[in-house]
Amino acid sequence: MKLSTRGRYALRAMIDLVQNQYNNLMPISLRDISKRQEISRQYLEQLFNKLKKADLVKSTRGAGGGYLLAKEANKINAGDIIRAVEGPIVLADCILTGRKIKKSTPKKCNKVEDCAIRVLLELITQKINQTLDTTSLQDLGRITQNIKKEQKDER
Amino acid sequence: MKLSTRGRYALRAMIDLVQNQYNNLMPISLRDISKRQEISRQYLEQLFNKLKKADLVKSTRGAGGGYLLAKEANKINAGDIIRAVEGPIVLADCILTGRKIKKSTPKKCNKVEDCAIRVLLELITQKINQTLDTTSLQDLGRITQNIKKEQKDER
DNA sequence: TAAATAATATAATTTTTCAGTAAAGTCAAA
DNA sequence: TTTGACTTTACTGAAAAATTATATTATTTA
Numbered sequence: 001m002k003l004s005t006r007g008r009y010a011l012r013a014m015i016d017l018v019q020n021q022y023n024n025l026m027p028i029s030l031r032d033i034s035k036r037q038e039i040s041r042q043y044l045e046q047l048f049n050k051l052k053k054a055d056l057v058k059s060t061r062g063a064g065g066g067y068l069l070a071k072e073a074n075k076i077n078a079g080d081i082i083r084a085v086e087g088p089i090v091l092a093d094c095i096l097t098g099r100k101i102k103k104s105t106p107k108k109c110n111k112v113e114d115c116a117i118r119v120l121l122e123l124i125t126q127k128i129n130q131t132l133d134t135t136s137l138q139d140l141g142r143i144t145q146n147i148k149k150e151q152k153d154e155r
Numbered sequence: 156m157k158l159s160t161r162g163r164y165a166l167r168a169m170i171d172l173v174q175n176q177y178n179n180l181m182p183i184s185l186r187d188i189s190k191r192q193e194i195s196r197q198y199l200e201q202l203f204n205k206l207k208k209a210d211l212v213k214s215t216r217g218a219g220g221g222y223l224l225a226k227e228a229n230k231i232n233a234g235d236i237i238r239a240v241e242g243p244i245v246l247a248d249c250i251l252t253g254r255k256i257k258k259s260t261p262k263k264c265n266k267v268e269d270c271a272i273r274v275l276l277e278l279i280t281q282k283i284n285q286t287l288d289t290t291s292l293q294d295l296g297r298i299t300q301n302i303k304k305e306q307k308d309e310r
Numbered sequence: 311t312a313a314a315t316a317a318t319a320t321a322a323t324t325t326t327t328c329a330g331t332a333a334a335g336t337c338a339a340a
Numbered sequence: 341t342t343t344g345a346c347t348t349t350a351c352t353g354a355a356a357a358a359t360t361a362t363a364t365t366a367t368t369t370a
Contacts, residue, residue: 001156001157001158001159001162001241001244001245001246001283002156002245002246002247003156003246003247003276004156004327004328004329005328005329006328006329007156008247008269008272011268011272011275012266012268012269012272015268015271015272016268019268027345029344029345030345030346031344031345037266037268038266040329040330040331042330042331042332043329043330043331045345045346045347045348046330046348048346049346049347049348052346059345059346060338060339060345060346061336061337061338061339061344061345061346062337062338062339062340062343062344062345062346063338063339063340063342063343063344063345064339064340064344064345065338065339065344065345065346066345066346067346078275086156089156090156090157091156091157091158092157092158092163111167111192111193112299112302112303112306113166113167113170113171113174113192113299114163114167115298115299115302116170116295116296116298116299116302117163117166117167117170117295119298120166120233120286120287120290120295121158123286124282124283124286124287127279127282127283127286128156128279128282128283131275131278131279131282132275132279135275140268140271140272140275141271143270143271143274144267144268144270144271147267147270147271148267151267159356159357159358160357160358161357161358182316184315184316184317185316185317186315186316195358195359195360197359197360197361198358198359198360200317200318200319201359203317203318204317204318204319207317207318214316214317214318215316215317215366215367216315216316216317216318216365216366216367216368217314217315217316217317217366217367217368217369218314218315218316218367218368218369219315219316219367219368219369220315220316220317220366220367220368221316221317222317
């Protein structure tokens with residue numbers, strides 16, 4: 001049970017965007033994010049594709065172009081970001097499809113025991129989404145800011 | 156973000172154990188569980204190895220042998236079972252190790268942005284464990300029982 | 311006590327997913 | 341018209357997960 005790097009990288013990139021924006025006026029290029037976050041440009045491209053489709057960022061092309069937040073940082077939450085790049089959070093396939101367990105051997109989930117497990121997993125999924133949806137990008141930005149400050153003060 | 160089959164199978168096997176026990180007197184063989192749950196015997200062996208080490212089941216060898224619950228079903232919870240076969244629930248490696256992100260390229264998690272993400276993931280992990288630890292095997296057994304009953308009534 | 315049963319332990323194999331890379335193309339602004 | 345940036349698709353290698361295989365040891369029962 002892990003959050004894949006896709007989700008983590010997307011969060012990181014979005015936090016980077018908030019931190020480096022000047023009132024969301026100057027587009028930020030993937031090249032810059034790539035450098036700061038040490039994530040390959042091509043990989044970022046994949047992620048921002050999805051972030052854009054989910055209306056979380058907007059882009060301007062050409063020289064001096066790049067990405068901007070599509071909404072205010074307090075209107076974007078962690079759940080939006082993660083679901084944009086990873087799809088909906090599903091702890092077991094039968095929850096979404098209702099049935100299938102595997103792709104290769106599309107066996108039905110016909111064990112009643114599974115249904116009890118499904119009840120449990122659905123409950124957990126709810127809790128996860130609840131937490132993700134009550135944490136805004138602004139929150140994440142502030143936390144980051146505070147950590148940076150602390151690190152500075154220590155020196 | 157998925158619960159692996161290991162965890163799901165272990166839950167299923169344990170529910171099977173509760174459902175088919177006669178006051179926990181007659182050991183249940185993996186062969187029977189394997190048949191009922193359609194999980195290969197060898198795979199079950201791996202799982203029960205860990206369940207035993209975690210003191211959730213006890214075993215007797217030889218003919219007529221098999222597994223029994225090591226404690227009462229209301230003293231065993233879903234979290235015990237899942238953690239027994241999957242290890243602790245960790246949504247990102249840096250949470251456990253404090254630092255490392257990957258094994259192969261042991262790069263440090265030196266981005267402050269990650270720390271904000273860690274705060275979020277730790278919160279979620281707490282919630283997950285909370286839910287898992289408040290759902291007993293007895294609960295799961297009852298839910299299963301109810302579902303079986305409903306299915307019967309429908310006919 | 312031999313045969314059958316069932317757990318224990320480890321190793322090997324297969325399958326699937328993930329992470330990252332590459333390439334070729336499109337579009338917009340300076 | 342050229343640069344810089346976004347778009348899209350395909351591919352590859354590595355790691356993790358799932359499954360299978362092979363012995364071995366311990367009990368019971370006929």
